[in-house]
Amino acid sequence: MKSTLYAMAFALCAMAGVAQASDIGAAPAGRVVRHVDGPFFPATRPTTAAPVASTGDALQAQAMTRLKTSFDAADVTKSGSLTQQQAQKNRLGYIANNFSQIDVNKTGKVTFDDVKRYLQSQP
Template sequence: MMNTLRNLGLGLALLACCGGALAGDPPAPCMDPCVPPSKRPSTEAPASGERLRQQALDKLEQRFQEADLDRDGALTEEEARKAGLGYVANHFAEIDTARRGRVTFEDQRRYMAQRRRQAMAEPPQR
């Protein structure tokens, strides 16, 4: 009888902890006071579509700005390489259409948009 009560207690504790997750409902947000808020899983749905695209652009711009050590708003090919921005460094000549020896984030955005349009216009390769 004691084992049955203990198992019932554990089952109820598990049900309280998991909420409706056992019934197929989405999991409840983590409210464990031992887990710092910054470490708790997000309850927000993953980004998709235009929101995901904007998040990616924001992250790229942040990396670009971090690489711009002299804060002049542009990168040289050397700055891009040193910062590990291989895409910018490897395509520097194509991005730098004005042949200034430096590219802005807007130059990079234009180049990426151009490449995207080209990729969408090309028939898939087999």
């Protein structure tokens, strides 16, 4: 009678996917490891992307890429240069606020190379 109850309980668990013979893995002596698959403990976990570098050269390259993208978007005439008003209008405050120092030739326009040169000259 007892063995029949155990067999029925095991069969019910096996049907529910809770305990199957194939789920029992190698473990230290006396311990049983079960691999559960379900919404809270999935058998396979999604892979995550490697973290993006946030220091040094990688960070500087990311910042320059974003600045170049913003600079190009602000250059509506596609002339390769911006005026101080265009920089202000397009929320490039750093360029607008430091325009006179960036515009070393006093042309009233700055190129992205001028901006890079200015940034590299800053301590």
